[in-house]
């Protein structure tokens with residue numbers, strides 16, 4: 248492993264403000280690994296040993312998208328996620344060209360099971376919260392001051408030091424009112440005190456019936472599910488239909504387009 252100090256003081260020419268403006272990104276933060284929880288710091292270092300920061304960024308999902316039929320809504324969500332994925336690849340390329348080793352965080356897969364819960368290799372929601380983009384609600388979604396939970400995230404782990412933080416000035420407080428509307432509205436009873444059980448969420452349970460969950464978890468622990476499902480992701484993205492978004496739309500921190508003056 249190369250020494251992280253090797254990248255300190257290197258000339259930085261990428262201007263994130265103009266880069267993200269050009270890529271139509273709504274919010275972003277450069278988060279130093281030093282401000283992350285121990286758990287997130289280790290997974291970031293596991294992902295890229297030379298990591299000094301994570302650049303996390305997001306785009307709003309307009310409120311009207313959640314009024315669309317399931318299939319159209321899903322298509323639109325994947326379109327936004329796909330554009331963030333492309334932005335992450337392009338950002339990583341720019342940083343690598345400047346000799347800062349950088350890796351885009353893949354959207355959706357691979358994932359892993361920690362404490363019985365499915366999570367990404369790098370937890371972008373928690374990192375975004377640590378970087379001042381918002382706070383984590385009881386729904387486990389990132390709640391942002393601008394868009395509530397209506398936001399999709401992308402990210403790049405990099406050896407470059409953090410230059411600019413997100414600007415949500417109340418990291419010690421929370422945007423979540425604690426109303427528990429997300430918990431009551433959830434048809435799969437997926438949201439509990441210790442997070443969301445992804446296999447109970449209707450977005451996944453339509454694909455993996457409850458009786459197959461133990462087998463799916465077993466395969467996931469051994470990375471077998473990813474080997475089989477990974478190549479199917481583009482097909483799933485084209486044909487899936489997320490039947491439920493109630494944890495987003497029921498949240499009072501979710502301003503509508505009208506409220507936002509659109």
Ligand code: SF4
Nearest residue numbers: 433448449491493494
């Ligand atoms: S999307 Fe629906 S089923 Fe899934 S956690 Fe949210 S409310 Fe529950």
Ligand code: SF4
Nearest residue numbers: 384423424427429498
């Ligand atoms: S619905 Fe209420 S409890 Fe759930 S995340 Fe939103 S504000 Fe928090």
